[in-house]
Amino acid sequence: MAIVLSGLILVQTSMIKSASDIREEQFNQLVLNALNLVSIQLDLDEQRLAREYAERGIIPGANDKSDGLGNVFPYNSQARGTLNFSLSYTEQGVIRKFEQEYQLNIKDTTQAVSIAGIQEFMKKSLEQEQRRREWLRNSDWTNYKILFLEDRPLKERIDSTRLEMLLANAMAQFDIGLDYKYAITNATLGSETIILGDKNYNPKKGDKYSQLLFQRDYSGAKPNYLNIYFPQRKRYLFQQTGLTIIPTIILTGLLIAIFAYTIMVIFRQKKLSNIKNDFINNMTHELKTPISTISLASQMLQDGTISNTPSTIEHISKVINQESKRLSFQVEKVLQMAVFNEGRLKLKLREFDINKMIETVASNFELRVKSKNGTLITEIKAENAIVKGDEVHITNVIFNLLDNAMKYSKENPEIRIVTENRKNQIMVAVQDNGIGIAKEHHSQIFDRFYRVPTGNVHDVKGFGLGLSYVKKILDLHNGVIKVESAINKGTKFKLYFPQINN
Numbered sequence: 465m466a467i468v469l470s471g472l473i474l475v476q477t478s479m480i481k482s483a484s485d486i487r488e489e490q491f492n493q494l495v496l497n498a499l500n501l502v503s504i505q506l507d508l509d510e511q512r513l514a515r516e517y518a519e520r521g522i523i524p525g526a527n528d529k530s531d532g533l534g535n536v537f538p539y540n541s542q543a544r545g546t547l548n549f550s551l552s553y554t555e556q557g558v559i560r561k562f563e564q565e566y567q568l569n570i571k572d573t574t575q576a577v578s579i580a581g582i583q584e585f586m587k588k589s590l591e592q593e594q595r596r597r598e599w600l601r602n603s604d605w606t607n608y609k610i611l612f613l614e615d616r617p618l619k620e621r622i623d624s625t626r627l628e629m630l631l632a633n634a635m636a637q638f639d640i641g642l643d644y645k646y647a648i649t650n651a652t653l654g655s656e657t658i659i660l661g662d663k664n665y666n667p668k669k670g671d672k673y674s675q676l677l678f679q680r681d682y683s684g685a686k687p688n689y690l691n692i693y694f695p696q697r698k699r700y701l702f703q704q705t706g707l708t709i710i711p712t713i714i715l716t717g718l719l720i721a722i723f724a725y726t727i728m729v730i731f732r733q734k735k736l737s738n739i740k741n742d743f744i745n746n747m748t749h750e751l752k753t754p755i756s757t758i759s760l761a762s763q764m765l766q767d768g769t770i771s772n773t774p775s776t777i778e779h780i781s782k783v784i785n786q787e788s789k790r791l792s793f794q795v796e797k798v799l800q801m802a803v804f805n806e807g808r809l810k811l812k813l814r815e816f817d818i819n820k821m822i823e824t825v826a827s828n829f830e831l832r833v834k835s836k837n838g839t840l841i842t843e844i845k846a847e848n849a850i851v852k853g854d855e856v857h858i859t860n861v862i863f864n865l866l867d868n869a870m871k872y873s874k875e876n877p878e879i880r881i882v883t884e885n886r887k888n889q890i891m892v893a894v895q896d897n898g899i900g901i902a903k904e905h906h907s908q909i910f911d912r913f914y915r916v917p918t919g920n921v922h923d924v925k926g927f928g929l930g931l932s933y934v935k936k937i938l939d940l941h942n943g944v945i946k947v948e949s950a951i952n953k954g955t956k957f958k959l960y961f962p963q964i965n966n
Contacts, residue, residue, distance in 0.1 A: 469723050476716050480709050487705045491640075491697075492673070498634035499675035499690055505630050506622060507680060510613050614681045618659050618688055621678070622648060627660075631692070642694045648677075651687040659688075667693035739911070751795075754787035761787075811854040811940060815964060818858070818890055819849040819883055825862045826881055832870065838877035846883040846890050850964045853941045858961075861937050862894070864930045865957050869896035872955070890963045895956040901949040909947065910935040 613621070631646060647661030658665065671693045679685045694700070702709075761780045826842045833840040851858075862881075869879045873896050882893040901909060910931050934957075938945045942962055949955035 465723060465726070469719060472719065473716060476712050480705075480712055483708050484701065484705050488701055491701060491704075494638045494640055495673045495692070495694075496675070498631075498638045498640060499673060499692065501634045501637070502627070502630045502690060503675050503677055503679070505634075506627070506677060509626065510621065510678075514613060614678065614683070618648065618650065622660070624660050627690075642696055642700050644692050644694050646690065646692045649689050649691055651689065661691075665691075665693075667691070671697060751791065754791040757787045758784050758791075811857065813852055813854060815850055815852050816855045817849050818851050818892065818961065819844050819846055821855060821859055822862065822881055822883055822892065825859060825866070829863070829866050833877060833879060836870070836873075836877055837875075838870075838873065838879065841878075841880045843880065843882040846885045848885060848963060849883060849890055851890055851941075851961045852964055853961065854937075857937045858941070861934045861959070862892070864934050865894040868930060869894060869898060869955075872896070872898035874898065885963065886960065888963050889960045892959040892961070893956060894959075895954065897954040900951045900953050900955055901947070902951055903949075906947050906949065910945070 627646075627648070631644075635641075635644070645662045645665045645667070647665040648659045649661075650657045650659055673692050675690045676685055677688045677690055761784045765777070765780055822842065822844065826840060830840050866879065866881075870877055873879070878897045880893075880895045882891075882895075884891045884893075935945060938959060944960040946958045946960075947955065948958070
């Protein structure tokens with residue numbers, strides 16, 4: 465399962481990365497296409513300017529024909545001449561006066577002044593105009609503009625307003641709706657200088673797109689670049705690929721969760737199996753001892769190997785009776801927990817003073833403690849100790865905790881019972897100086913059948929039901945139980961019951 469899931473995650477990760485890379489590559493290509501379009505438009509703007517100069521008959525960059533640079537259009541020398549024609553016509557009408565004037569002057573050293581000369585001159589002029597228009601239409605403006613336009617400073621070659629409009633149109637044409645920052649830079653001598661652009665232009669490394677400008681210059685392209693970057697580029701790309709990434713992530717996460725839950729169930733079942741086996745071993749050991757004792761005592765009476773005196777029979781009968789009670793008590797414990805699990809336990813709730821109950825339990829348990837040369841200290845500090853609950857079961861809870869304190873204490877047990885008021889609760893603490901419980905077992909000691917691992921040593925009897933019973937009773941009374949313990953430093957159980965304020 466782990467290998468298959470890992471392989472699936474790797475495949476999904478690779479697919480997600482591929483989709484993200486493809487989307488990023490598409491976006492990069494769109495941006496580069498947009499920048500190339502802007503660069504082409506800037507070139508066309510210079511060509512248009514060159515054409516405007518040419519149509520006026522002057523070299524690009526010149527203001528008029530008197531700059532000594534000569535006329536751009538190559539006129540036919542044989543057709544040179546001037547034709548001026550002048551005619552004045554005036555008529556006085558009823559409403560207004562109509563006046564029209566025509567002039568004609570002919571000056572040509574190669575033609576005589578005659579009607580035929582005029583006609584020939586007009587023909588030459590029409591041909592010359594046709595040649596001029598043909599030349600304007602067919603000229604290579606890419607080369608024509610190099611005469612003076614490309615030597616201008618970069619600020620004169622690029623109009624910032626026109627550039628911003630071209631950028632906006634190009635971004636709209638390629639459906640790029642992101643905010644961007646731009647700058648025109650010159651990278652002469654390896655240092656980049658910003659010529660014009662946005663004031664807050666500050667791209668991060670790797671986020672900038674660049675386009676070389678005026679690549680058709682006659683003397684070669686100069687290191688002038690149009691640069692652009694998108695502050696929200698990463699978020700945009702993630703949103704664009706999110707439709708494919710998010711469902712994949714969700715499904716992969718669900719698979720991981722199901723896998724983890726499956727593993728957890730397997731370990732839980734293994735743990736329950738170990739607890740069950742431990743319980744069966746303990747139960748077998750606990751039940752076998754009284755059964756063996758009863759069997760041995762019965763055999764002694766049956767064999768007649770001992771004298772059947774009244775005192776002997778009384779002693780053997782007492783042993784049989786005690787072991788029978790012990791066996792019944794162990795069976796009763798198991799049955800009691802079955803009742804708890806099936807939810808058939810009914811509590812008899814009533815108000816009682818928990819201080820008095822503690823004093824009664826302590827007086828009954830004191831003899832057992834003294835039999836082991838131990839001490840039992842009772843500290844009644846709770847002023848208001850009225851609780852509502854089943855007194856019998858709460859009494860059994862205290863007996864269970866005291867019994868554990870005796871079983872897990874050292875040679876001379878020291879047990880302390882304390883009652884205190886804590887806000888709206890009554891706290892009952894049972895503390896001993898026993899062997900203690902390791903911290904990693906604190907969360908498990910209240911599980912049914914659980915016993916702190918001791919290897920194959922079974923010097924302390926029990927089924928692992930006592931603390932489970934205590935926890936069940938506290939839960940049914942809306943109470944809380946806490947444990948404070950460490951190895952060889954004793955154990956302290958704190959019970960919190962809701963307090964009834966009189």
